[in-house]
Amino acid sequence: xxxxxxxxxxxxxxxxxxxxxxxxxxxxxxxxxxxxxxxxxxxxxxxxxxxxxxxxxxxxxxxxxxxxxxxxxxxxxxxxxxxxxxxxxxxxxxxxxxxxxxxxxxxxxxxxxxxxxxxxxxxxxxxxxxxxxxxxxxxxxxxxxxxxxxxxxxxxxxxxxxxxxxxxxxxxxxxxxxxxxxxxxxxxxxxxxxxxxxxxxxxxxxxxxxxxxxxxxxxxxxxxxxxx
Amino acid sequence: xxxxxxxxxxxxxxxxxxxxxxxxxxxxxxxxxxxxxxxxxxxxxxxxxxxxxxxxxxxxxxxxxxxxxxxxxxxxxxxxxxxxxxxxxxxxxxxxxxxxxxxxxxxxxxxxxxxxxxxxxxxxxxxxxxxxxxxxxxxxxxxxxxxxxxxxxxxxxxxxxxxxxxxxxxxxxxxxxxxxxxxxxxxxxxxxxxxxxxxxxxxxxxxxxxxxxxxxxxxxxxxxxxxxxxxxxxxxxxxxxxxxxxxxx
Amino acid sequence: xxxxxxxxxxxxxxxxxxxxxxxxxxxxxxxxxxxxxxxxxxxxxxxxxxxx
Numbered sequence: 350x351x352x353x354x355x356x357x358x359x360x361x362x363x364x365x366x367x368x369x370x371x372x373x374x375x376x377x378x379x380x381x382x383x384x385x386x387x388x389x390x391x392x393x394x395x396x397x398x399x400x401x402x403x404x405x406x407x408x409x410x411x412x413x414x415x416x417x418x419x420x421x422x423x424x425x426x427x428x429x430x431x432x433x434x435x436x437x438x439x440x441x442x443x444x445x446x447x448x449x450x451x452x453x454x455x456x457x458x459x460x461x462x463x464x465x466x467x468x469x470x471x472x473x474x475x476x477x478x479x480x481x482x483x484x485x486x487x488x489x490x491x492x493x494x495x496x497x498x499x500x501x502x503x504x505x506x507x508x509x510x511x512x513x514x515x516x517x518x519x520x521x522x523x524x525x526x527x528x529x530x531x532x533x534x535x536x537x538x539x540x541x542x543x544x545x546x547x548x549x550x551x552x553x554x555x556x557x558x559x560x561x562x563x564x565x566x567x568x569x570x571x572x573x574x575x576x577x
Numbered sequence: 578x579x580x581x582x583x584x585x586x587x588x589x590x591x592x593x594x595x596x597x598x599x600x601x602x603x604x605x606x607x608x609x610x611x612x613x614x615x616x617x618x619x620x621x622x623x624x625x626x627x628x629x630x631x632x633x634x635x636x637x638x639x640x641x642x643x644x645x646x647x648x649x650x651x652x653x654x655x656x657x658x659x660x661x662x663x664x665x666x667x668x669x670x671x672x673x674x675x676x677x678x679x680x681x682x683x684x685x686x687x688x689x690x691x692x693x694x695x696x697x698x699x700x701x702x703x704x705x706x707x708x709x710x711x712x713x714x715x716x717x718x719x720x721x722x723x724x725x726x727x728x729x730x731x732x733x734x735x736x737x738x739x740x741x742x743x744x745x746x747x748x749x750x751x752x753x754x755x756x757x758x759x760x761x762x763x764x765x766x767x768x769x770x771x772x773x774x775x776x777x778x779x780x781x782x783x784x785x786x787x788x789x790x791x792x793x794x795x796x797x798x799x800x801x802x803x804x805x806x807x808x809x810x811x812x813x814x815x816x817x818x819x820x821x822x823x824x825x826x
Numbered sequence: 827x828x829x830x831x832x833x834x835x836x837x838x839x840x841x842x843x844x845x846x847x848x849x850x851x852x853x854x855x856x857x858x859x860x861x862x863x864x865x866x867x868x869x870x871x872x873x874x875x876x877x878x
Contacts, residue, residue, distance in 0.1 A: 500742075503738075503742065504739070504742075507722065507735045507738060507739055508722065508725065508735075511725040511726060512725060513725075514725075517721060517722070517725060520714075520717075520718065520721065521718040521721070521722065521739065523714075524711045524714045524715060524718070524743075524746065524750070525742070525743075525746050527711060527750055527753070527754075528746075528749045528750055528752075528753035531753045531754065531756075531757045532753060535757060535760060552753070556749070559745075563742075563745065567738055567741075567742055570659065570738050571735060571738050574731055574734040574735050574738065575731065575735065577731060577734075614844075618830075618840075618844075619830070628835065628836060629835075629836050629840060630836035630839050630840060632840050633839060633840055633843045633844075636843055636844055636847040636848075637843070640847065676854070679850060679851075679854055682850075683846065683847050683850055683851075686843075686846055687843045687846065687847060690839050690842055690843050690846075691839065691843065693839065694836055694839050792851060796854060796855065796858050799858045799859070799862055800858060800861075800862075802862075803861065803862045803865045803866075806865065806866075806869055807865060807869065810869055810872060810873075815869070816873055819866070819869050819870055819873055820873070822866065822870075
């Protein structure tokens with residue numbers, strides 16, 4: 350099935366290109382991560398250093414921090430490609446735009462989602478989350494952050510090259526993250542009560558499935574529109 | 578029917594057709610809204626439980642319905658823009674978005690004012706209110722995107738994509754908040770339980786809704802007609818319209 | 827008449843809702859008409875500059 354191999358190959362090449370490009374400009378790599386940590390530690394200062402208090406909203410807190418931190422990385426997704434004209438070259442070269450959209454989302458997740466999930470471990474423990482809840486939190490974050498990357502890529506593509514596109518993307522994207530936030534935060538707090546949050550996790554998985562099917566199409570359409 | 582739609586989706590034909598329609602719409606609106614306000618404030622009997630505060634329903638519910646109706650109109654326009662690239666649909670999208678945002682705001686504010694005497698609080702985080710709030714942000718998002726993109730046609734296409742993603746999101750948000758509420762609230766009485774409504778109370782509600790629909794249509798037509806002139810500004814028929822206009826003043 | 831104005835004690839709530847609603851609707855109408863005028867003047871200037 351040589352067409353299948355070519356598709357996977359193209360996808361891999363596109364993802365690798367984006368990851369390496371951002372990796373080389375390592376400042377961009379660190380911003381989401383630093384923001385994630387900073388936002389998280391603001392809450393104990395604002396509310397209370399008591400572990401019992403922190404424990405009660407730790408899941409929601411980490412989820413909010415994830416949403417905000419990942420939104421920061423959205424602006425740069427298409428910026429360099431658009432300004433250097435590389436995006437037009439890619440479109441003209443006949444690469445299926447669906448793959449480009451998917452590749453951008455995967456690259457974004459690898460570069461911001463994955464580090465955040467890893468960093469969530471020490472931060473969650475510092476907020477008093479127990480081991481079982483931590484595993485549920487990480488699972489919910491994995492499912493959710495992938496969806497965030499997918500939706501964020503579509504919205505990033507819509508606003509590429511616009512004035513103050515960074516803030517525009519964040520403001521446009523956040524309403525779409527609300528259901529993820531609800532299910533993720535509830536999953537974590539339910540697991541802290543000792544229950545396995547099956548329903549919530551299924552919904553997160555379902556939303557991810559929906560995003561994987563629909564958002565690449567939206568991203569492709571957006572890229573085509575912005576370049577025309 | 579398609580011939581009819583095809584004929585009137587041309588900017589020029591729509592412009593002249595709507596010109597003839599507007600006076601009729603305006604008169605009907607003024608009559609209907611006067612009648613509805615009279616019905617709402619005077620002839621409808623006061624509610625047994627809520628007293629006269631229930632009269633807020635006559636502005637709150639029609640506004641909420643308009644906010645949803647306009648979003649559906651925007652959704653249909655978005656599909657028309659993306660699939661058939663109809664210019665009139667592009668214009669409709671940008672014309673109608675601010676009107677929808679305004680009615681969403683009115684619905685939220687009047688709902689909040691009504692909530693105080695009815696439930697004792699200015700706000701409740703239940704599915705309907707929260708979804709309406711998210712809807713406001715979706716409207717503002719579409720408006721922001723339309724404003725940010727200079728080229729009108731590209732802007733309309735981008736806003737259409739955003740609008741369609743939003744349409745998928747609204748039921749998801751509504752459902753997830755509803756589900757979240759059933760977890761966090763105790764067994765409370767449904768705040769929106771609607772006992773069978775008395776006919777004297779229902780009629781002003783229906784007439785007010787139609788009046789609001791007419792209002793939305795009138796304002797939309799004004800905005801669409803202006804944008805049509807701008808879109809086709811270099812064509813002969815627009816030049817004629819403007820010179821005629823100039824002579825009239 | 828005072829009974830009507832006081833709305834069974836809920837005067838503040840009912841009258842503020844109605845004034846806000848119809849007030850905003852009036853403002854929207856005025857704003858739309860003003861914008862229409864502005865665009866027409868702009869189009870006239872544009873037309874005049876073409877004729878030169």
